[in-house]
Amino acid sequence: MPGGVVDRLAQLVVLARGAETQLTDVQQRLRELGWAYDDLITEVGSGARRLPGADPN
Numbered sequence: 001m002p003g004g005v006v007d008r009l010a011q012l013v014v015l016a017r018g019a020e021t022q023l024t025d026v027q028q029r030l031r032e033l034g035w036a037y038d039d040l041i042t043e044v045g046s047g048a049r050r051l052p053g054a055d056p057n
Contacts, residue, residue, distance in 0.1 A: 043049035 040049065044051060
């Protein structure tokens with residue numbers, strides 16, 4: 001059944017594209033999280049922000 005093979009290949013292509021989109025979204029979220037932690041480290045290091053429960057002295 002060659003038609004069945006073509007249909008299956010088409011389904012796999014659609015799934016792969018969807019997975020690629022999801023991977024791209026996850027990569028962007030991880031980059032943004034990294035930037036947020038970098039900002040937090042800078043603010044804590046400069047004294048502009050304290051971590052919850054940290055000794056104020």
